Amino acid sequence: MRGRRFGRWATCLLAIAALGAAPACGVEPGPAPGAAPVGDAPAPTRPAADEQAARRAALEAYAGYLAASRAASGRGDPHHPELSRFLADPLLTRVRLTIRDAKEHGAMRTGTLVSDPTVTSVSLDSSPPTVEIQDCLDATGYRLVYARDKRVVPGTGGTRHLATATATRFPDGRWLINAGVSHEDLPC
Template structure:
């Protein structure tokens, strides 16, 4: 029984760190507004300056996502307003569900999650325009603890591992992170 509970918390840690879980539907206005699609969404050719600007905007969205996720997790607040500034579904719903799950189990996040992201591809001709990001996350100092006493949740662990994320440009021009995965089996 203890092993099963420890495994659940380990899986939960993974989902909170980069929020890997089941997809869901959001109800926020940003979730209802889809990414750019159709012929008028993007020109046929793009300059390297446009791709560089897209990569920079996507990295800013990714950094905002990590900051918003840390703030929401530290407060056990799945409705934290910063989440919708940087996230879109299905990732937005997965983040909210992970934070809500932690809250229901009396847990919260403390510490610091270190990140070193880089853009690995930019596709402005895609429908929607997409930027793929790769990151080396260091969760060694980012812990899942019980809110009542600050003790670490059994079976949770940190470490350094590869993470990937996808940012897309939405009709209002914002880049939002809508997908992500943690690859704890791939250290960096």
């Protein structure tokens, strides 16, 4: 009887010792005693930094797209080299066709286009990664005029309206605007 009691007692002690020595799963160790405290503000996580970089790159591509489009439209040059620097198909082809069409009809764009874009979404996990942009375009000072005498083409008055665009990161790392819609029926 005594042997049986000792066996149980030894088994319980071994089980307790084994549990005490085993590392706790899912529990991270706290700071070592005397360790220097970590700063109050946590460093930005890598995904947050990547998202910020994507936002900046997309907005730069969008601003480049607007500037290149204004320059190409003002010259009536559908193959202006800056267009392909900031645009990709299908939007690149659509912009080039619009500029060519205006030129064939003796018209060109002139004036100022005011933009106030904001990023509405960033999707870095999609394939390819994309950034959605919304803008309130003020085209009241941006006119389609006849090239020979600078008269405004009838029915082409500018408005303040909503515009949306999609920037896509291409395999070479560039962010290009490849989709865009001007919602002239939605004032802003």
